[in-house]
Amino acid sequence: MKPTLDYQEINRELWNTKTAVHLTSEFYDLPGFLAGKNSLKPIELSMLGDVREKDILHLQCHFGQDSLSLARMGANVTGVDLSDVAIEKAQHLAKLTDTNAEFIQSDVLDFIGKTEKRFDIVFATYGTIGWLPDLEIWAKTVSHYLKPSGSFVFVEGHPVLWMMDEDVKDVKYRYFKSDPIIESETSSYTDGGQHKELKSVSWNHSLSEVVNALISNNIRINRLDEFDYFPYPIFKEKEERPQGHFRPIHHQDKLPLTYAIHGTKM
Template sequence: MNIKNYTEANRRSWNQVAARHHQGKEERKQLFKNSGHSVLDDTITAKLQAYGLSGKRVAQLCCNDGTETMSLKNLGAAACTGFDISDYAIEEARKLATACDIDCEFVQTDIYDIPETYNESFDLVYISAGSLIWFPDLSLFFQTVSRLLKSNGVVLIYDIHPVLFMLDENDKDHPLEMKFSYFIDEPRTYNDGLDYINKETYEGETYYVFDPTLSQILNCVLENQLIIRSFDEYNHDISSLYDHLRDQTINLPQSYILSAVKQ
């Protein structure tokens, strides 16, 4: 199967779940009517503040319904653009930004197909939890990141640690038992829905995830004119899937922040 077949299948699946997620997040979205509201946690907010958003043009890839993109704007960015493949998610992002009078641009597109008019337009590209697993060609993804960045621009990734994908998030009796391989040769295929907000399963469109290893992520960053500036690991969950690991005596790496600068 070629790249476009994978990404189009995933687009259909995300469109299917977007309405469910809209209802599940409605109360949280209303908070954006409060000036300066942000859904970003203290960990990534501190990193962003250390970077300094004032006067910066920021892009978020895989922005979903735009709440994180609008948070970046509320934290001081001069201009924010969110890109996502889901038609419905982008529609909801635009509606929310208009309703809350937050000046952000939202673009519906396959990330691989972001128009060249955005090349070298951004000081910062932000990538958040659960984004990288959707890309069949991760090097091509970071090639896109690189072309969007200005010279000396920064990519900041706050993502789920790949080690967690070896666990079954639904097995609360044996939460630390590793059930899935770290290294995979073929994408994992599912059709039980993407509702990680309401935690409901349903017969949905088939979707594919590629679960890159940490070395794959690092190497794909490095081979695309991006020099790693920092890499930090954390033992807190940012996915809403592994909250039950909080009380375990054995601490696993659950999330990480990677920053890299374009040469």
């Protein structure tokens, strides 16, 4: 059930503001992307395999770098995001790079019925479901849009990581979903990402909640992997070893930081 709290409007404003900040960040390396760099990380690349001619639905596509990277690899991509600024930028980047992709502004949880298409792959990565109050509707959406035998490729920050405070030192939040986490934010996870003070609304989702929502919506889980690193430099104090594997300085490799699920529509 969706909460009465207007999380859509609060988070849309938050992500509109963050998108503007992210566009100039080293973290997202837009100049590198424009010069042809693929923004996808090894975890999802190994799960995706050959995507040529595949129809892919990218949930929570942000400003489209990963979606357009998939399109450059030969896929037919549709990206969806709550932020109108992110969607406008994604459409602009598609034109600028002469890459064919469709982008639709929508809450993922309201997306059923907004396109008639069905997809070979539904894809979502890093920092997505924490913005969603209801994983039953999310999993139903994944299942609705997958063709029979289609693949769900999902990589996310581990719920244990999302339990930690800003310094990734102490436990601050519950592992299990409970009331919405309502906070004030003045910066993003990117380098130098300061922005005006804005409210955010988020939820932590345990692994069992994610897996059971998918199972009960006819997604067979083929693999569930956990990793002791995060592939983006999101930690304030961090170590990188080997290149591209980031860990918080306080806990190094003791915590699960990322997980990945590969599923098939039954």
